[in-house]
Amino acid sequence: MIDVCLLGSGGMMPLPGRWLSALVVRHNGKMILIDCGEGTQIPLKMLGWGFKAIETICFTHYHADHIAGLPGLLLSIGNSGKKEPLTLIGPPGLQEVVKGIMTIAPEVPFELHFEELPAGESQSLCAGDMELRSLPVDHSIPCLAYTMELKRKGKFDVQKAKKLSIPVEHWGLLQKGETVELPDRTLTPDMVLGEMRKGLKISYCTDTRPVEALAGFIRKSDLLVCEGMYGEDEKYLKAVEKKHMLFSEAAKLAVQSEAGEMWLTHYSPSLSEPEKYLDVARSIFPNTILGEDLLKKTLHF
Amino acid sequence: MIDVCLLGSGGMMPLPGRWLSALVVRHNGKMILIDCGEGTQIPLKMLGWGFKAIETICFTHYHADHIAGLPGLLLSIGNSGKKEPLTLIGPPGLQEVVKGIMTIAPEVPFELHFEELPAGESQSLCAGDMELRSLPVDHSIPCLAYTMELKRKGKFDVQKAKKLSIPVEHWGLLQKGETVELPDRTLTPDMVLGEMRKGLKISYCTDTRPVEALAGFIRKSDLLVCEGMYGEDEKYLKAVEKKHMLFSEAAKLAVQSEAGEMWLTHYSPSLSEPEKYLDVARSIFPNTILGEDLLKKTLHF
Numbered sequence: 001m002i003d004v005c006l007l008g009s010g011g012m013m014p015l016p017g018r019w020l021s022a023l024v025v026r027h028n029g030k031m032i033l034i035d036c037g038e039g040t041q042i043p044l045k046m047l048g049w050g051f052k053a054i055e056t057i058c059f060t061h062y063h064a065d066h067i068a069g070l071p072g073l074l075l076s077i078g079n080s081g082k083k084e085p086l087t088l089i090g091p092p093g094l095q096e097v098v099k100g101i102m103t104i105a106p107e108v109p110f111e112l113h114f115e116e117l118p119a120g121e122s123q124s125l126c127a128g129d130m131e132l133r134s135l136p137v138d139h140s141i142p143c144l145a146y147t148m149e150l151k152r153k154g155k156f157d158v159q160k161a162k163k164l165s166i167p168v169e170h171w172g173l174l175q176k177g178e179t180v181e182l183p184d185r186t187l188t189p190d191m192v193l194g195e196m197r198k199g200l201k202i203s204y205c206t207d208t209r210p211v212e213a214l215a216g217f218i219r220k221s222d223l224l225v226c227e228g229m230y231g232e233d234e235k236y237l238k239a240v241e242k243k244h245m246l247f248s249e250a251a252k253l254a255v256q257s258e259a260g261e262m263w264l265t266h267y268s269p270s271l272s273e274p275e276k277y278l279d280v281a282r283s284i285f286p287n288t289i290l291g292e293d294l295l296k297k298t299l300h301f
Numbered sequence: 302m303i304d305v306c307l308l309g310s311g312g313m314m315p316l317p318g319r320w321l322s323a324l325v326v327r328h329n330g331k332m333i334l335i336d337c338g339e340g341t342q343i344p345l346k347m348l349g350w351g352f353k354a355i356e357t358i359c360f361t362h363y364h365a366d367h368i369a370g371l372p373g374l375l376l377s378i379g380n381s382g383k384k385e386p387l388t389l390i391g392p393p394g395l396q397e398v399v400k401g402i403m404t405i406a407p408e409v410p411f412e413l414h415f416e417e418l419p420a421g422e423s424q425s426l427c428a429g430d431m432e433l434r435s436l437p438v439d440h441s442i443p444c445l446a447y448t449m450e451l452k453r454k455g456k457f458d459v460q461k462a463k464k465l466s467i468p469v470e471h472w473g474l475l476q477k478g479e480t481v482e483l484p485d486r487t488l489t490p491d492m493v494l495g496e497m498r499k500g501l502k503i504s505y506c507t508d509t510r511p512v513e514a515l516a517g518f519i520r521k522s523d524l525l526v527c528e529g530m531y532g533e534d535e536k537y538l539k540a541v542e543k544k545h546m547l548f549s550e551a552a553k554l555a556v557q558s559e560a561g562e563m564w565l566t567h568y569s570p571s572l573s574e575p576e577k578y579l580d581v582a583r584s585i586f587p588n589t590i591l592g593e594d595l596l597k598k599t600l601h602f
Contacts, residue, residue, distance in 0.1 A: 038373040072339040100404035
């Protein structure tokens, strides 16, 4: 089970009634945040999941609307009593940027670990039980798209377990993926579990053009959170110039990548009524949802 | 005439329903902002005075809750079309701090001028038609209190003007403080204006203990905006330790300094119901107002 919440749906600047785009994902009581613009800590507080369980913060890139809230959030996480290290992940330059903005919040009561991801290739790393992957995308400065996957173990094969004479009292641990040491032999999960099954996959793609590699990278996302900076197809040239996407481009990406559901986000401040253009996106990808502040969903296997 | 708006009333961190403490002052279409914490640009947008007329931003000190909103605000001011220089004013270290936090917003389309004020003595400078003064106060890092004064010229002395045979058509300009060159002589405002009269004075004091010099510095403020981090007198030791003020200390400062009216602000996040302690302050200084987000007032001569 994964809980997901879109904290805000705006791009460029926070607005009255529209926080900046950021996604928080919770699994097994641990939280991963993607992006932290000015004010992001406020909807995070409204959400009520607490600050202390945030273990990882990923940045797509270092424009102010995606990272300016970091000093304040880290101070608030500190005030929540957290003492364990927190990992910051982002494109190259992460440490330097964080050092710069943390001049106004030098005393954070926990360690910061830095994971600078390459700007030229995809990368994979673990964040709790999740597999986190990055893909360099196409924006005016180095920028990454992310996927988070929770793998699902294979089915427990009762026939195999019986054939191997594994006592029933050990089935539970093996099913959880744990190894069991017996006096005469070692039982490992692969002895009784079938092929890995499709898990849960969440993708987050802002600020970018719909580059070719993207569809493959986010393929078969249960939830695709994708930027839709402009609603009108007439803004195509602007989207190309500013390295953003139209609603229709995001919807095509959802179709190509066989997404289960797509949430649009990162609306331009000029897009005051995104609902006007929802049909444009739904005519291409019917499972489009208009992202809005504090939009939540729980994903199950 | 001066318009004043308290953009927020909180300290430490922005909260749902309570922006961080910051004051905006408008005179003759020009705006001065004091402090710019995370999110300050949002109530400023709600206020509706625009961003373009902001000419000066003063910082009391460089804790995140007073300056973290600067990158975002400067970008929004840039988006408003401003091209004229903007002056930043604050304690020593200003340029270095701003350089650090502006790593995430390197391209602002107007010049920034820096005025680093001494941490050891009071300083005076002009901001538009206003006289801006600073006083070092007592916080955990160098911190300044500010006053803004709009001077009021003396009364026009009709008898003097007649005695000096000044033609009536020049009275208006002289009254406005302008010099008039005639073929045979030069007319200056001092020839017809009386003594300077009491103008308008606004003071802004956060984050500090009520140090001795403060009452003299803010003396006879028409409007004193003063921190009240804690409502309960029982929090005295905490206020001393954290270098903040109680409601009752702010009220005593208002009495000592003969303020016209005091707005309390910069409430601790733990102070969820400041109204509970309003009577404590009013029993000492009856003209106490509980600061709240977007509290406005227009001051007249």
